[in-house]
Amino acid sequence: MGFELELDEFLHELALFKGFSEHTLKAYSSDVCDFLNFLEARFLDLSREALWEYRSFLSSQGYEKSSIARKLSSIRSFLRFLRRKGYISEPLEKFIRNPKSGRPLPRALSKEEVEQLISVASDARERAIVELIYATGVRVSELVSLNWSDIDWDSEVVRVLGKGGKERVVPIGSKALEALRAYGSESGMKGPLFKNRDGDRLTSRSVERIVKRMAIKAGLGSDVTPHVLRHSFATHLLEGGADLRTVQELLGHSSLTTTQIYTKITLDRIKEVYALAHPRS
Structure with a gap:
């Protein structure tokens, strides 16, 4: 040898x-x-x-x-x-060079699947959680760190503290605001945004369990997570014509390279539509 x-x-x-x-x-x-x-x-x-x-x-x-x-x-x-x-x-x-690691593409729900997920919410809190993640693309760790005071109702934005203590301001859609108001009328609009039954701040693990339970109930499988909703947020923005830089800012990505993975997802969807719709595809 x-x-x-x-x-x-x-x-x-x-x-x-x-x-x-x-x-x-x-x-x-x-x-x-x-x-x-x-x-x-x-x-x-x-x-x-x-x-x-x-x-x-x-x-x-x-x-x-x-x-x-x-x-x-x-x-x-x-x-x-x-x-x-x-x-x-x-x-x-x-x-000696290592092989390039192929980054796995994140799963994204279709717009219809997101509607399906929201429709099975059993209470105002569940609906508000899903609506807010999908409307803003926040990470689950960012979601559970939010307080009611982080929402600017007049400007319709939320102040998010992201990775590395970086703060960003993200718009909230009307549907999410409506869901938050409904939830706030029951829970009170003070302190942590999302609380458990004891009035303590909801944990990331609890949110993950809630989303998984809703997904199974909606027939979407057990692999739907808050992160899948975040991916769906980014994918649907790009499909709707948003530019990559804007999506990068909304997601709180420090590098544009991280955001570019979503362009592959949208291209795959475009190809699927083309294959189905074009007579000579």
Whole structure:
């Protein structure tokens, strides 16, 4: 196989200085051994070309991208060790690139499904929760942090404290305002916006349970979460002609790249409509 002694030294160093567990050490050993056996079976020297060939080989074997990334990370660490110890001179670790992680597309409800979800609300609080998330796109953590004083009824906006303590002002639609007024007339418009039966602030977990229960009742499945409503908010805005920068501001994204994922969803929907409607699609 080659490099057996160097591998033993490498693993010993990981155990001694990094404090890695036996399980982690076995994973490193397995990843590096697989690579070294690959080289030996193909009579390849340790080179950048061999590294590229091995990366292609891993991809062809149907490994998940996360598994490939882990294997390459182990090899990268081993190569860095070899160079630091003077066993090799070329910085081969720099030629290993992890596969790009394909970001999963978030699920978005259709407008009809959102209406379906709202229609099964069992009380004013449930309706207000769904209406407000869908109207503003707030994160569930932001929703449960809201107070009645954060709503400006005259301007029809809500002040949201987002990630990193960043504040943004988001418009509220008339339907959500109407639902909030109905809920407020029952609960009182002081203190936390959404309270539990004991009068304490509602938790994120409680909101998630409420939305899931409503979704099952509406026949939409058990995977509908407050985050799905947030995705639906963004998707429907883009489908309605909103520009990406505006949606970025409304969602409270620090990077436009994060918001750009929604353009893929809307493009997929456009393609579906085209395929159904165009006579020569």
